[in-house]
Amino acid sequence: MATETNRRRLFATEKMGGRAVYRFQAATMAAGILLVLYYRATRVPAAGEGRAAWVGMLAVELWYAVYWVITQSVRWCPIRRRTFKDRLAERYKEQLPGVDIFVCTADPHSEPPSLVISTILSVMAYNYPSEKISVYLSDDGGSILTFYALWEASIFAKKWLPFCKRYNIEPRSPAAYFSESGGHHNLLSRKEWSFIKELYEEMTERIDTAVMSGKIPEEIKLKHKGFDEWNSEITSKNHQPIVQILIDGKSQNTVDDDGNVLPSLVYMAREKRPQYHHNFKAGAMNALIRVSSVISDNPVILNVDCDMYSNNSDSIRDALCFFLDEEMGHNIAFVQYPQNYNNLTQNNIYGNSLNVINYVEMPGLDSAGGCLYIGTGCFHRREILCGRKFSKDYKEDWNRGIKERGQKNINEIEQMAKSLATCSHELGTQWGDEIGLKYGCPVEDVITGLAIHCRGWKSVYMSPQRAAFLGVAPSTLAQTLLQHKRWSEGNFTIFLSKYCSFLFGHGKISLQLQMGYCIYGLWAANSLPTLYYVMIPSLGLVKGTPLFPEITSTWATPFIYVFCTRIIYGLYEALLSGDTLKGCWNGQRMWMIRRITSYLYGSIDTIRKLLGLSKMSFEVTAKVSDGDEAKRYEQEIFEFGSSSPECVIITTVALLNFVCLVGGLSLWNMPWNVFLLQFILCGMIVIMNIPIYEAMLLRKDKGSIPSSVTLASVGFLMLAFLVPIV
Ligand SMILES: O=c1ccn([C@@H]2O[C@H](COP(=O)(O)OP(=O)(O)O[C@H]3O[C@H](CO)[C@@H](O)[C@H](O)[C@H]3O)[C@@H](O)[C@H]2O)c(=O)[nH]1
């Protein structure tokens, strides 16, 4: 009987190995941490002999201990999921639910329309019945250039989709396919391959030219009524709602070159008026939910960022294996795929790979009751995204969806859709609160996912062998820090609000999951302790204030043990997750840099917001960079180049440690056994900062550190040395 039910299951869940090693490590680490804290608490020096600094160390170590405990929640028993698509096919044939796919873009300059449409084409070409797919692009830039690109894509799709399906190619983003397919085309005729490639390149060139000049040729504007929506008065922040159905999948005469139906394709720019707040991506998503409800209203919604193309044409079927599973499917609200990137350099210079999050933490959250919703690469059930509470007897109507248009013509539908995308539509409603994505948080995704979990639903994390989605990671230091500022600020905002997982989730989600949410909720809170740890012990070195036990004392053992185990286990996790050795090292550096800059700014801005001193913002990260910058990124050379305050903090810390190390070395009569641990810590920080010294002193390119930054940090350095350590 048991095997019979197992045979029917559409997915399997497996425990991840290596738990014995992990638990041994965790237990000894816990003991080590307790000893360290005990030592700190019982050896406080007398006033004037560094008592304040010592108590500070105690506070910081106490904080790290708490944070360490929190991060263990997701490491206890991570799981993996595997799907059985053959069983899905066998059981449902082509009787599968419809899927609405939402793509969001916000600015034609930092998110080039040619990149956006490659993503669009990739999701149109899923290995799934086309009549069941509707693709929606939300353009928060309200740009005719993006609309033009989408119109071009609607024509190219007629060639591209048959081509993808005939030769079963991967990936189905034309940009990605043609840039990587050296050997791909031996299956298909070279002529056909070159023909499609040429068509694609010509189209991209037309789009890029239009974007560069900022204008669409008049003769093109005559080809679609949609262009009439734009006039000279329209700006990205002030325009009427625009909805244009570019491909109407419900009409018999829109077919591809092989005569097959095409997926519907819809352009939407919701209304924007200066006097109404637009709530960034969450606002766009909510408008999409409503607009799609009168055009296709499919029960499943996939949402991706405009740079996240589909790299695996089976992802819809994989996701359905969870939703349609007879035993567990009824309580699964969303299926989240990892956020992977296609532009990472080999050694992950800005630590953007998210490997450990993807490989260790997300599977751990999954085991705790649900991985987070991370805004892209996620399949939702429409009904649940719209606020439905969990109940045992609720049965999803997988046949839901508008199949026929009936009497209405396309114009009437567009008018109806427009009325749902106006600024005033949400006034006095629950949208942005109980319905749809939540407003007011820079990580609208995480808070929305939390609310869904707290309404009683589960979610699953699916990481197939072949990545389901690939996107563009920030490729400069400034962009990386900007992104992490938004993330840390957003999650900290949640932590300090009534949505704090411990309060809001109490009694609704497992303690383990409550802790899991806090790993990110408290990212920002790590900033001050880290700043303290990278500065005060080093300063103590030159000022003769010992802050660690003597190396000859037995008390040195727990310190060394905790320190080394932390590094070694971290290294083991990172290597296991796919980082290179050098990548891990770079990752460590970026952890430090992010904590003393992004997270610091994130915390400050969160507090300012709480006090009503500033408003929420959402700065889009650029998906393109200029020639020289791009080259340095390829060569993994750190990009500074700006005189931002973040840069000043980074250089100040780097210089401070260098001076302290040299200063410490020159104090010959220093009692070495007393200061050795402090010395090692300072030395490690200096080694970690080598690229910073290079950028400050040796490099002459545009990405090096401007001398104004160096000067400013020398100023701060002197201030730092003036402060006495008491
Ligand atoms: O007013 C806005 C601002 C942004 N976006 C879109 O939101 C997406 C994410 O923006 P991006 O600048 O790429 O941010 P990331 O940090 O890369 O995004 C991650 O983090 C965000 C939350 O901070 C989530 O919304 C994203 O899904 C997730 O990929 C992009 O498609 C944008 O076009 C809008 O549609 N409207």
Ligand SMILES: [Mn+2]
């Ligand atoms: Mn992005």
